[in-house]
Amino acid sequence: MKSLFRPFGELLALVGALVIWSFAFVGLYGVHGTACASGWASPADPWPLRMVLIFLWLGMSVLSGLYVLAMWRRGRSDTEPGHFLRYATVAVAAVGAVATAWLGAPLFLVRVCA
């Protein structure tokens, strides 16, 4: 069963950084929404929540960056399909990392809970 799912795992690795992006997205959106709705944070005192969000975002961005690195380091494959897959994986991972980093922009520009 294990060896069976290995190729599928390689296929899933293709979208790894985008999965990290979706977690970052849902996490930021969820934490912000929950904090505001529960009254824990308010526009009058934005910094505690903003720091939490920034840490969350930084963490996710670093994670996605590491993922790109890990995919890059996996080394060249000598088969043609392997070569294509590696290229695509690194490229998609880079897109995912950029997307995750890009999510941070609003954190510095927009007021929380307003």
Add this chain to the structure above:
Amino acid sequence: MSDQTPGVAQPLTAIGRHKALERLWGTPPGWGALSAVNHSTVGRRFIITSFVFFLIGGVLAMLIRAQLAGPETDFLSAAAYAQVFTMHGTVMMFLFAIPAIEGLALYMLPKLMGARDLAFPRLSAFGYWCYLFGGSILILALLAGAAPDSGWFMYTPLSSKPYSPGINSDVWLIGVTFVEVSAVCAAVEFMTTVLKIRTGGMALHRMPIMVWYLWVTAAMMLFGFPPLILGSVLLELERAFDWPFFDPARGGSPLLWQHLFWLFGHPEVYIIFLPGAGIISTILPVFTGQKLVGYAWIVVALIALGFISFGIWAHHMFATGIPHLSLAFFSAASTLVVIPTAVQIFAWLATLLSGKPRITLSMLYFYGFLSTFVIGGLSGVMVAVVPFDWQAHDTHFIVAHLHYVLMGGFVFPVLAGIYYWLPHFTGRKHLEGLGRTAFALIMIGFNTAFLPMHLTGLLGMPRRVFTYGGEMGWDLLNLISSIAGFILAIGFALVVVDIIQVARFGRRTRRNPWGAGTLEWGMPTPSPAYNIGSQPHVSSRDPLEDDPGLPAALARGEGYLGQPRSGWRETLSVHMLSGEPEQVVLLPGPTLMPLWTALATGLFFVSFLFKLYPLSAVAFILIVICVWRWMWNSGLRADAGPVEIGLGRTAPLHPTAADPPTLWGMIFTLMANGVFFGALVFGYLFLWVVAPNWPPPALLAREPVTPLIVLAGLATGLSSVWRATRANAQGRAGDSRVWLMVSAGAGAVIAGGALAVPTFTAPPPGSHAYGAAVTFISGYLAFHGLIAAILAAYAWARSRDGWISAQRAVEFSALRLWWLYLAVAGLISLALLHGPAWLT
């Protein structure tokens, strides 16, 4: 699969092979046509049916334009107008656009990949019947004057019982859900097919670009439709039994509907757009004589687009009072999504510029697509800028934008595709004259109808309003739009006439008239039921270009599986990355089971619509019986070794392989199910955090008994399934059946333990959204316990009757997956159900 032993291959002539394969793969005549499962037949039915719905949607559009042509028209009443625009939107989106794509993929995927059919032919047939029946419910309701009237996105509370007491909204919820069942089936089908059912040598990087597009589209369908189905089920429960998921007075929230709807609705735009773009990427290289520039870039862009488009759903909710920062995350994703789209446009332009374009009808529609889509994109950017959206929100500006995107991004590429593949469908070549007239009418009509509509919108004309006063100054623009709308309609009518004319009187054409390189053109046209006499081993993306003699060689049987044997419908299954042949898949022949199952499903939905709930229960049992009988005849009753597949290779038959397509089908089904469950968890937490009137007046009673029952059931079930698998692998079939019985019992215990919660310890579902949510989650858990029990009983019966051995054990793999899923979903459910009661 009549004969159980692999027969000895007889050498055949090309004609003899054609006859033998046609006998094997053909659809029986007369009433037997109802039993068709062949992908060409089912795909054709899908496409034709979707165009019939397009015409219906078009007639509704004409009614709209007739009504809006002048001020204070009394052609349609306000109520009738509401039904007409709701049905226009619903028919176009759910009954035309998505099914047209499904039909195209059903028909083309195997041909593009040099295969003989899809992974699960009966599932495609079932999906077709669901689509036809669900769509018919909607159209019948329209004829009866009881069509949905709350807009194509059915916002609550407008669609809730107090504001919409009639059956109209129920029709939408039930009809559309029925159709969505077929979309999810199609998604599972396409995911598995692209993963496994290609021809030999077709590694990932050798798949035609269209296959990548359809694969990403299928993945988006797999993830996009379950939230919509969940939303529809919840809303129908609210309407039928007064479970207040969306009623703020009792802890519900109308925003929950909007979230669930747009979680589907925005990706939907890309689900529609991607196949259109795939058609463009397919035809451009053919008509410019230049290889597609940036294949790998496009693949990367597609995958990114597939994901990021899910991060945009709330941009339709800008005007609903969500905090700015939350919206800003969505805006961030919206801006990002432009990049992959731009990558594709650059790739197309580069291909265009480096080649020599031949101006065919398809290319004309390509230019039409490009210009229209750019305008739609620009107005989209305007809409995406938040403050502007507040102003344009709900005016005809949005209507104009939407049609530029849908026509430009979908209808025109599809027309390009129709004219490209028409010779493939019909075996005949069209003359371009009539088609060009139609093209001109469509382009002129479309732009004259919808360009002024931007202005009407900016002048403040709201959408979905059935009439307006003469003093508003909107008359002239509307009159222009209406007249042009009819010109547009005449253009479409001409296209239909043109196609019928070609199909009946066109000149027969030689194979591959455009000189394309992909495998669908390597077969006789119109394609025989079996597609190709033998399957090639490919070593590039354009096999026909490498070797123009390939089609003839394949017809002579010089590829894989060229010798029909044992009355089997055979197609190759390959390694998902390298494309090396791995298995021979034996596909089922014609059967009525998909039709019966769809009828039982229809009975379930219709009885629910008319509130005949005992009948719904009967229908559910009928569905189980049908599915049981359906699955029963697949497989082999004796072990078998590898068989010859041609080109000097051998491969095992799929029932004896470690990962037959069934297993992947199960994996993708569980993924869709997981998305459904994830949306449910999101909804529950969302209500808890955001909806007014929480926490609820009363929680579950704090008791350990029911969670312990469920836990015990999970532990027993899981371990016994594993023991059953091991016993089977060691050849102790009797022992394995004992363990299967145990796990069936455990499934029933889980169902019982889960149902005890709403029965004994939860507040009634009608009292508060909490009670409703708790009941729903318990029901979900109970349902999955029940299915686990049925699957175990099924495996037991299969083992008893000799369909299972140590070598043929896919039932066990599937059962283990189901139980794993049940364990994870069960633990999360327990935490959601009992956590709050124990923590407070």
